[in-house]
Amino acid sequence: MEWFNTVIYLLAATVRSATPLIFCAMAGLVSERSGVIDIGLEGKMLAAAFAAAVVAALTGSPWSGLAAAVVVGSMMSLLHGFACISHRGDQVVSGVALNIVASGLTVVLGNAWFHRGGETPQLDAAQRFMPLPFPGTENISHMPLLGPIYAKVISGQSLLSYIAFLLVPAVAWLLYRSRFGLRLRAVGENPAVVDTAGISVDFLRYRAVLIGGVLCGFAGAYLAISQNAFFQREMTAGRGYIALAAMIFGKWKPLPALYACLLFGFLDAGAPLLQGVKIYGKTELPVQLIQALPYALTVILLAGFIGKAIPPKAIGRPYVKER
């Protein structure tokens, strides 16, 4: 029965680890399907996490923290758009710049405001998004198999986690079933055609990166005021890049990207369990191997050994209107 509890624990931890990845991967997906490379996921998430923690600590409300995170994420996205959409700047360089600025500025401001070496004050339960127990948990949890899954995995996650999982079908609907999504995908493949149809390429791309910024805000808020109760320097710890990898692993499609996020989240959740575990009673499985797996898998995928990942055709190219 112990292994069953471990599995339940792992599944619940996977959901928690995957939540920020899902938000970020969807953010990157919307942005990149419109043709704008989003290397800056990491930086936007980091800055949003900082904003969420600071505002939640100051106002005492997680909702205002979330709002601040969304605003900060959107502002950075707009800056990215200003550089890359309006002024044809290089999208990768701009994303790198955002990441570096966010990594420095969060610590500078955090240290100046709270004098804790970049950490923000500890939040109490009222200032955070706490686990939401579902109704009937006590009654069902005694049921074999389904009970614990319902009680520990499905129920009792953060509100933001539920939003993340609902987001995936929403993004899929937006991309594949809405007029906006059709145009968005078109602008990522062939902006000239969209332009010819009389639709503004720039405005479409701005909306896409803005959606990305908002979602990064959710990711940051989840990290700082739901999963944790404070902001810490370099808190995102490469999750933005893992989300980028997950998005590529999901071949720029919402559902496969969700599976990739869950896989990488599972690896993240499972890594601590494997610490000190011996295989065949002798060699210890290095925990670094598990940590490196998402990156290695992405490289292998990009090399074309696991199916084909074909990016949007116009990705990375600024659109220059003809006159």
Add this chain to the structure above:
Amino acid sequence: MSAAPKSSIAGPMPRWLEIFGLPLINLALAMIVSGIIVAAIGENPFAAIQAMGIGAFGDLYGIGYTLYYATNFIFTGLAVAIAFHAGLFNIGGEGQAYIGGLGAGLVALAFDNSLTIWPMLLLGLAASAAFGAAWAFVPAYLQAKRGSHIVITTIMFNFLAAALMGYLLVNVFRIPGSMEVVSRDFAPSAGVPYVHALLADIGIAMPNTPLNLAFLWSLICCGLVWLYLWRSRGGYELRTAGLSPKAAQYAGINPNRITIEAMLISGALAGFLGFNEILGNHRQLVMDFVAGAGFTGIAVALMGRNHPFGIILASLLFGALFQGGAELAFEIPTITRDMIVVMQGLVILFSGALAYVNRPLLEKAWRLYQARRGTRVPMAVAPVSPAAAPDAPVALAAETATLVATPTAPEPETIETTPAREPAQEVLEVVEAEIVTMGPGTEPTPSEPAPAPRKKRGPKKSKRKPGEV
């Protein structure tokens, strides 16, 4: 080659303004924004700058550290720049330097007791280069042969390097029973001579700093890179492929080979950082010794306009910022060292991402100034010759033109676009164009649809007025 003759149509912006004015303006913008941030957290930005200046250049101790940091940045800056010239964005300097340090450390651990100092150091130098290059080879190969996007793969390789080094240091190199995650100390023969020790021999007293002879090697590397890029056949091919893979291919240069060559050189240069840190400073294998220098290299290369001389200046600047920032954190505890990271990001933002914002503004200002002075400015002509184009690309474009002007009709668009922009931007644009072809299996072959928009961009851009973006 590099000293391009000015085109017959006078560009609106003189060369000195282009080369020195633009980077200085970008730096000034980064400083102003940083100053606003410092002021916003309630400190005096001028006092901060003063503290940093004194910390970086006030005494020999500060200068020693400044040059020691600059050594790292020269290596990573050159690494980023040479990739830029080949039209590639090597974001993996961080990982390549980390693995380069592993190479240097491995040979030191193996031979430090059996070799004397100079053979040992030569071996360390070679090992750091070889390991750095090897780490860059895989992404380069995947880009060239399988079309994997090099920006993504080099990012992934940064994380893979961190994981690998973490594993090796914890499980292989750590002294058994020790809590510290470091290898054993190297024997003295595996240590690059310190500058303060050398100066003491000739009777000059200098405080102990990590500055070592690797600094000289970094300057030599600058010279070598310059020779290679602008005075050798390989460098010519590399720049040609960077400016226009199609023209290069037409001239018989294999862009895939260039991709791999450029990344090998780039990785080797980044690997030298490991030499400076592991054999020059720590003298044992440690964790995280790269500490973001790979990313600083991006800022250095952008600011130094991808030219070795500019990279030396930009490295000195960033070396001074890092050393000054460390001192600043002592003087004014409210401002942490991370302020330097912010500045670095801002430099990348202004001189890289927003390059097309500042440049036309400066051009416009220059033309206004000229008009005010009564100089006759060919207003009708100036906007047509898009941007000054006083740089190497012109010469190169001309060469490319002659190269391509073989009996069969060349594709004019590849040439038309080239003279317009400064090297960094130009190369970046090639990167952008290449991203289109990044799907696996899709090779950057001439049949790609990329040229269509490019063709139009040339004449199109020339008609738009600078400043009106």
